[in-house]
Amino acid sequence: MTKLFLHKIDLRRLILVLTIVSALVSLANTMQASYLVQSRQLIDSALESNAAYAAKLANSTNDFIEQAQQQLAYSAALLGKNFGDEAAYAAEVDRLRLQTDSFNSVMLLDSRGEVLATSPENQSIMGMTLQTPGVRAAMEEKKPAISTPYISAAGNFIVFISSPVWSPTGKYLGLIGGSIYLRQPSILNRLLASHYHKDGSYVYVVSHDHQLIYHPQSDRVGDYVQGNTVIDKIAKGLNGSEETVNSRQVPVLAGYAVVQSTGWGVVAQRPKAQTLAPIESLMQRVIFKTLPITLISLLVIWWCARQISRPLRLLANSAQSMDDTTTEDRIQTVNSWYFEAQELKRIMLLGIGLLKNNIRRLHADVHTDPLTGLGNRRSLDAALTEFQTANLPFAAVSVDIDFFKKINDTYGHDVGDQVLQSLANCLKEVCRAGDVPCRVGGEEFLILLPGTDKHAAAQMAERLRRQVEAADMPMVGNITVSLGVAHWPDDAKSIAAVLKLADDMLYQAKRGGRNRVAVFE
Incomplete structure (x- = not known):
């Protein structure tokens, strides 16, 4: 029903309706x-x-x-x-x-x-x-x-x-x-x-x-x-x-x-x-005096509407299929012979480019943690799905800041946020191009290392631990992290189980005194 209505009320008819309404509004305004x-x-x-x-x-x-x-x-x-x-x-x-x-x-x-x-x-x-x-x-x-x-x-x-x-x-x-x-x-x-x-x-x-x-x-x-x-x-x-x-x-x-x-x-x-x-009779006389001029104005506006409708109608038809890959080419061919149509054509072409950029930016925002710039849980789930579909082995490194609550309580959440950002920078520095570092909680991070065995993953985790320990964090000075390492599919057939093992290793590292790497054996 909606498609039928839109087909009948095309741009040319809509312009004519608007011009008639405008004339009637003008008459009503005069009367008022x-x-x-x-x-x-x-x-x-x-x-x-x-x-x-x-x-x-x-x-x-x-x-x-x-x-x-x-x-x-x-x-x-x-x-x-x-x-x-x-x-x-x-x-x-x-x-x-x-x-x-x-x-x-x-x-x-x-x-x-x-x-x-x-x-x-x-x-x-x-x-x-x-x-x-x-x-x-x-x-x-x-x-x-x-x-x-x-x-x-x-x-x-x-x-x-x-x-x-x-x-x-x-x-x-x-x-x-x-x-x-x-x-x-x-x-x-x-x-x-x-x-x-x-x-x-x-x-x-x-x-x-x-x-x-x-x-x-x-x-x-x-x-x-x-x-x-x-x-x-x-x-x-x-x-x-x-x-x-x-x-x-x-x-x-x-x-x-x-x-x-x-x-x-x-x-x-x-x-x-x-x-x-007494105004009622007066208003009747006003109507009789203004009606001829109003009718003439309607005819003039109707003629002008027909002259401008064609390029606008072509642009409107193109706007109905903005997702079509050929739309941009069809808009380029519209003969916009007056200024307004030319500007509308330019804006539509600009809008198509902005739409494409916004879609790309939106996709990145949806998969990125806004504080650290690392991947979020959506990014993590997408990577795990991709690895499982391609049957690509990977190592999982679970990372957690030691005594982070004390940092927040002592220096405030603003300083805590700066510490999280500094740690995120350390993760980016030690990760390779294909690795997937993600923030999965408040001070909890997870790194996926595709095509990496458990030994290499443990070495990488140790490098990260030493780098964080040596880094000078804003306001806080030095912090430490605890890390847990597990491998799929060597340690478990289920990806969820492997992530759970990496998390268990993380807590084992904390129980063992913190500032260390624990690897599932």
Whole structure:
């Protein structure tokens, strides 16, 4: 199946597919760029508009709060002069509520918090001493105050704006305050509810401690909102705009501003999806405008692909048979008439040469011990197989460094490695061209001497022992080695048994005092 697929999708067809994909990608990139530019403009415009609108509403709310405080201060001054006149109480709280419609309710309290008058009249709280948060805070501070939202004695969720009442002599008499209902129609609702968009946009107001003061969904008023980055910035007193996700996980474009007199934040936000809706029709027009140019570009690219495909196709066919001995000659005959094809042809010829060199180098690395440069166990197994196949007798000399562990423990493994390398050099010096010196363990070495009898092998082992004993090793000075000699097939019919005998002789030499050669008899 794979061969069939590769046969159908040859280099020429692949180039054509890539050119078509490139053209489509170019078209898609143009569409995406247009979409990103237009959407960014719409988003920036919506953010700027929402920020300006939030600032306008914040200023309007701030003006309303200041006017309400002025009205309360004026009433407080009048009542301070007529404190004790119950008729004046009722008249003034009614006037204050009805004259400007700023408050849902107005009340007058004495210095103990007892209700002296209310508008509209509410007999259930008349004469009651209020301990609600807004009243307590205002009485403690004895200055104009705006409360945080709370549940009033009448059960309404309100913001309480108050002004202290002082006598002409400076005695604190109580306070007059107005309530703005947050879950019922109020001037704050009318001020914020008439948002200029009707496409899912809306305005809400939040206190500095993340509590909703106004929201189009009245059942959400009083909720605490967490995890909203816009509200977090309002709590820090910041104004601005940003693209964010609201508490209902809807992407929105929000502008926000702080009401200076209260610390509330006004947020005007619009769903991002509604903002970007006009781009769809715009993108259709962009497609119609760019499609003809794209088709022309495809035709031009298709023609160019056909012109360059032939030399590349020939080179690709040659690449499928790199292991063929004639491949190099066939690549030489390809007419690469342009620069890229010529370079590809040159690189392929260079690659064939490198491949051959790497194979040779890899073969050497696989059969060589990296520390000493001697043969490893693979090299040893290959030589034994060759000797056994050719029925070539050989002597085996097993070599081991005496007290090598002490060298490592005393001087460290780096010095131990240098000793191993020096010993390997000694082995190379005493071995003939056809001998096979190998490192078979940490400090264990084995030499195969093809066509050598046991007597000659023992002489060679003795030469090696004396040479090692006389050599000056780095850092260590002089070392000694123990050697064991055995012969195949004189000593055993099995090669494994002969190697075992050579190893046994090595340990016999160690038991005999080390620095000696032991020959199997």
